[in-house]
Amino acid sequence: MSSFRNASRLCIAAAMLVSATALGAPTVAGERVYFATTAEPRLPSCDSASVQSAVAGHIASADTLYYGGRTITAIDRIAEVAYKADGISPVARRYCAGVATLTDGSRHSLHYALVEYGSFTGLTWGVDACLDDLDRWRVHDGICRTVRP
Numbered sequence: 001m002s003s004f005r006n007a008s009r010l011c012i013a014a015a016m017l018v019s020a021t022a023l024g025a026p027t028v029a030g031e032r033v034y035f036a037t038t039a040e041p042r043l044p045s046c047d048s049a050s051v052q053s054a055v056a057g058h059i060a061s062a063d064t065l066y067y068g069g070r071t072i073t074a075i076d077r078i079a080e081v082a083y084k085a086d087g088i089s090p091v092a093r094r095y096c097a098g099v100a101t102l103t104d105g106s107r108h109s110l111h112y113a114l115v116e117y118g119s120f121t122g123l124t125w126g127v128d129a130c131l132d133d134l135d136r137w138r139v140h141d142g143i144c145r146t147v148r149p
Contacts, residue, residue, distance in 0.1 A: 051114065073101050
């Protein structure tokens with residue numbers, strides 16, 4: 001029981017420290033709230049192997065009914081569509097497009113966005129991807145509008 005009490009005290013102390021740090025954050029316009037752990041560029045390029053793997057994994061992790069069990073086997077004609085950083089949002093975003101070949105041999109337009117601090121833990125970049133014409137439930141507005149600039 002005492003280990004539980006000590007753990008809860010530690011959690012409360014950590015929460016108070018985080019709150020105090022957040023309250024002391026800069027509030028002047030133009031100052032960064034988020035702290036990049038790497039130098040520019042803050043996001044990898046659209047055609048890097050790690051990005052292609054993350055995009056394929058994102059599509060593969062979707063419900064099997066969503067894409068009919070199909071996954072990405074190859075991505076080609078990759079191009080950066082836009083890069084936004086230090087605008088209204090201090091979080092950098094890189095928008096990319098390409099053509100994906102699926103396991104059934106069909107080819108579809110692929111749109112994806114890389115988001116700084118968008119990973120599960122918020123420590124690294126994350127990806128959100130959409131296959132054009134296969135957004136059955138309009139998660140990305142049917143034409144992948146939510147992952148376009």
